[in-house]
Amino acid sequence: MMSQKHKKMAKVNLLLSHFLLNLLILSPNFAFSQTKNDVKIGSSLIAGDDKTSPWISPNEDFAFGFQQLGDENQFIVSIWYNKIPEKTIIWYANGDNPCPKGSRIELLADRGLVLTSPQQDEASISDPLIGIVAYGTMKDTGNFVLVNRHSDSLWQSFNQTKDTILPTQEFREGFKISSRRSETSFSKGRFLLRMFQNGNIGIASLNLPSEYINENFYLIRSIDQLNATNYVMKFNESGYILLLVNNSQEFVLSQGEIGSSARFYHRATLNYDGVFALYQRLKDSKNDVWSTVWSVPDNICYSFPSEKGSGVCGYNRICRLSIDKRPDCQCPRAFTLVDPEDDYRGCIPDYVQDCGNNQEDAGSQVEMETITNIDWPTSDYELLQPLDEEKCKNACLNDCMCAVSIIRENSCWKKKLPLSNGRVDNRVNSKAFIKRKKGTFRENTNSSKPKNKKQETIILIVSVFLGSSVFVNCLLLGVLSLGFLLVYRNKRLTFDRNGSSMDQTLRYFSYKDLSKATEGFKEERGRGAFGIVYKGVVDIGNPIAVAVKKLDRIVQDGDKEFKTEVNVIGQTHHKNLVRLIGFCDEGPHRLLVYEFLNNGSLASFLFGDLKLTWNQRTQVALGIARGLLYLHDECITQIIHCDIKPQNILLDDQYEPRISDFGLSKLLRMDQSETQTAIRGTKGYVAPEWFRNMPITLKVDVYSFGVLLLEIICCRRNVDYEVGEDKAILTYWAYDCYQQGTMYQLVQNDLDAMSDMKKLEKFLMVAIWCIQEDPSLRPTMKKVVLMLEEIVEVPSPPCPNPYRSEHSLVDAV
Ligand SMILES: *[C@@H]1O[C@H](CO)[C@@H](O)[C@H](O)[C@H]1NC(C)=O
Numbered sequence: 001m002m003s004q005k006h007k008k009m010a011k012v013n014l015l016l017s018h019f020l021l022n023l024l025i026l027s028p029n030f031a032f033s034q035t036k037n038d039v040k041i042g043s044s045l046i047a048g049d050d051k052t053s054p055w056i057s058p059n060e061d062f063a064f065g066f067q068q069l070g071d072e073n074q075f076i077v078s079i080w081y082n083k084i085p086e087k088t089i090i091w092y093a094n095g096d097n098p099c100p101k102g103s104r105i106e107l108l109a110d111r112g113l114v115l116t117s118p119q120q121d122e123a124s125i126s127d128p129l130i131g132i133v134a135y136g137t138m139k140d141t142g143n144f145v146l147v148n149r150h151s152d153s154l155w156q157s158f159n160q161t162k163d164t165i166l167p168t169q170e171f172r173e174g175f176k177i178s179s180r181r182s183e184t185s186f187s188k189g190r191f192l193l194r195m196f197q198n199g200n201i202g203i204a205s206l207n208l209p210s211e212y213i214n215e216n217f218y219l220i221r222s223i224d225q226l227n228a229t230n231y232v233m234k235f236n237e238s239g240y241i242l243l244l245v246n247n248s249q250e251f252v253l254s255q256g257e258i259g260s261s262a263r264f265y266h267r268a269t270l271n272y273d274g275v276f277a278l279y280q281r282l283k284d285s286k287n288d289v290w291s292t293v294w295s296v297p298d299n300i301c302y303s304f305p306s307e308k309g310s311g312v313c314g315y316n317r318i319c320r321l322s323i324d325k326r327p328d329c330q331c332p333r334a335f336t337l338v339d340p341e342d343d344y345r346g347c348i349p350d351y352v353q354d355c356g357n358n359q360e361d362a363g364s365q366v367e368m369e370t371i372t373n374i375d376w377p378t379s380d381y382e383l384l385q386p387l388d389e390e391k392c393k394n395a396c397l398n399d400c401m402c403a404v405s406i407i408r409e410n411s412c413w414k415k416k417l418p419l420s421n422g423r424v425d426n427r428v429n430s431k432a433f434i435k436r437k438k439g440t441f442r443e444n445t446n447s448s449k450p451k452n453k454k455q456e457t458i459i460l461i462v463s464v465f466l467g468s469s470v471f472v473n474c475l476l477l478g479v480l481s482l483g484f485l486l487v488y489r490n491k492r493l494t495f496d497r498n499g500s501s502m503d504q505t506l507r508y509f510s511y512k513d514l515s516k517a518t519e520g521f522k523e524e525r526g527r528g529a530f531g532i533v534y535k536g537v538v539d540i541g542n543p544i545a546v547a548v549k550k551l552d553r554i555v556q557d558g559d560k561e562f563k564t565e566v567n568v569i570g571q572t573h574h575k576n577l578v579r580l581i582g583f584c585d586e587g588p589h590r591l592l593v594y595e596f597l598n599n600g601s602l603a604s605f606l607f608g609d610l611k612l613t614w615n616q617r618t619q620v621a622l623g624i625a626r627g628l629l630y631l632h633d634e635c636i637t638q639i640i641h642c643d644i645k646p647q648n649i650l651l652d653d654q655y656e657p658r659i660s661d662f663g664l665s666k667l668l669r670m671d672q673s674e675t676q677t678a679i680r681g682t683k684g685y686v687a688p689e690w691f692r693n694m695p696i697t698l699k700v701d702v703y704s705f706g707v708l709l710l711e712i713i714c715c716r717r718n719v720d721y722e723v724g725e726d727k728a729i730l731t732y733w734a735y736d737c738y739q740q741g742t743m744y745q746l747v748q749n750d751l752d753a754m755s756d757m758k759k760l761e762k763f764l765m766v767a768i769w770c771i772q773e774d775p776s777l778r779p780t781m782k783k784v785v786l787m788l789e790e791i792v793e794v795p796s797p798p799c800p801n802p803y804r805s806e807h808s809l810v811d812a813v
Pocket residue numbers: 153154155156159
């Protein structure tokens with residue numbers, strides 16, 4: 001042991017030599033400037049050796065070196081966040097080939113970074129490299145750079161992005177990032193994010209082990225109407241992801257509130273499950289965790305159904321969206337993981353498929369378990385209808401080929417193994433009957449235990465309530481609400497942490513707040529089915545303009561319902577939907593607070609003096625279709641809009657359409673008995689089934705969209721008697737023009753549209769499909785989007801109203 005004095009002396013010596021070294025470095029003999037953090041030629045690191053410490057950036061945020069994987073003897077050369085406790089690797093070199101303990105990285109002047117295994121196998125990490133390296137630097141931005149003696153950079157880790165991008169990085173056409181295999185495996189994963197020539201950024205899956213790339217299942221932004229030649233995707237210093245067009249126009253791609261880069265780290269990662277997410281985390285906190293600011297797609301369980309392949313979760317699994325919008329994958333009960341180490345290899349059932357000799361006996365070894373609201377949409381092999389539940393269950397039980405049958409509205413689908421694209425389906429009431437080995441139910445009680453326990457607690461609380469005196473109940477209630485208040489307060493606190501919202505929860509406003517925000521409800525901006533809209537300004541960290549909707553026709557006793565519905569609306573996030581910021585629910589006052597959009601409604605740009613160009617209109621149509629698709633298919637709770645019309649489509653500053661008033665139809669629900677007379681929706685846009693006592697489904701929105709699409713194409717109202725009787729009803733006239741091949745009449749004075757006949761015809765055909773009187777003939781919004789995007793062909797549509805008569809004319813008006 002060294003004495004105290006000796007230690008001190010050693011320290012002084014060290015300081016002195018450091019000082020001298022610095023003097024030397026700063027002296028003018030050196031053509032390049034080097035700082036103490038720079039990595040000199042000949043420096044090396046050894047895997048699993050604590051004596052060599054990683055190369056750190058000057059601000060100490062990032063480190064370069066070896067990271068050990070789960071396995072004792074596996075290391076990867078990587079860059080990670082140096083100051084936070086959870087291991088967050090943002091770059092890695094040898095993900096496919098982790099190296100053993102004792103491996104060594106060395107910086108050589110002529111070859112850059114070289115990795116040598118204990119067996120003396122060598123691999124270069126910094127290819128391609130042209131020139132002689134003078135030193136390396138771990139930059140404050142997270143970029144590791146090798147430079148020559150003129151400080152020109154020869155190689156940088158930023159040019160070999162793996163699954164994560166960082167602020168200050170920029171990307172152009174051809175840029176790709178590839179996900180890793182799993183949380184713990186850094187080999188090449190199944191997903192790819194790419195930027196295309198037209199500025200679109202797509203996420204696609206890869207058919208490993210081949211390099212075949214499937215079609216994009218998600219596009220982040222489509223602005224090809226700009227016809228620009230130069231697109232750059234930028235992750236700017238403040239943590240925003242932007243698209244820079246022609247070096248002049250900027251579009252912010254990321255949504256959500258981004259904390260200041262002085263206090264937060266930001267990164268964006270293509271996760272191994274296909275979700276691309278922008279994260280942030282407080283810099284100087286040991287306790288904070290990475291939180292998602294923005295992520296796409298909104299619902300990976302729905303956005304990634306692949307025609308071929310297993311879907312996100314693997315075969316025979318079920319995808320459920322977790323709170324952070326990542327897929328939570330589970331085996332159905334009585335199924336087990338093929339490989340507990342590899343979550344994505346899928347599950348196998350516990351029974352053995354036996355289509356042997358005694359066919360009649362097929363059902364005797366197995367039984368059916370019932371689960372509600374799950375689906376494997378691409379594994380059907382037979383459809384039986386009409387069929388009731390019991391028959392549907394038995395149809396599968398007695399069919400040795402069948403693994404699962406699913407019943408929905410008297411239609412029974414038989415499905416075969418392996419089951420693919422499994423997901424929770426909250427949209428419809430369906431029941432799945434899943435085959436399992438007979439008598440295995442007991443053995444499985446272990447796995448469902450935690451759930452039972454929860455139920456027991458609830459039952460316990462309820463029984464305490466029911467069983468004890470009023471006084472005890474009051475006391476208990478008091479304690480419970482105090483607890484609730486504390487939790488609520490905590491939530492508010494995290495939310496106010498830096499004056500801007502950290503979580504995506506809705507804000508609550510008091511009536512007084514909103515009265516003040518709108519200066520006593522002074523500036524009226526419109527009236528709708530729900531009540532009056534006022535313009536106002538609220539301060540949520542920074543002042544923003546809002547539209548305050550005062551609901552006056554709310555269901556009487558819908559107190560709980562109001563909160564539920566508002567929450568549903570609040571959970572929707574899509575660039576083609578108007579965002580709900582908060583609400584007020586105070587005595588008789590029910591108000592919704594939305595973001596304010598300056599450009600007003602689409603109606604004024606279709607029927608007013610200021611017209612949108614043909615290109616803008618086609619993009620608006622696409623945007624609306626995407627927004628509707630989201631409401632129907634991709635958000636957590638399915639939403640039928642019921643009142644799609646130009647007045648309910650707002651335009652933002654970039655003329656991007658935003659659907660408003662979605663979710664309100666449920667809030668404004670009338671008495672069941674009233675539905676026949678008081679029809680929701682607006683005349684001219686409502687689907688015929690409203691008048692016919694038929695069930696109201698998603699297809700009512702498709703109908704309204706079809707009418708709207710025609711109006712967008714033709715820039716006129718659906719019903720307009722001033723143009724002559726034969727043209728008065730647009731839905732009829734449009735079909736006539738289509739059939740007679742005189743489509744140009746529809747866009748008479750619009751030269752752009754006339755010179756784009758092909759697209760015009762496509763859009764027109766899609767619109768005619770949407771306005772089919774028979775709801776089952778109308779396409780889904782998914783199909784509509786695919787047709788408008790010209791990804792699938794549009795078949796020629798039949799006459800939308802084969803029984804057109806004077807009567808239906810009245811209907812249409
Ligand atoms: C990184 O890539 C960009 C674009 O491909 C290129 O212009 C630049 O020279 C590269 N930098 C280094 C250090 O390789």
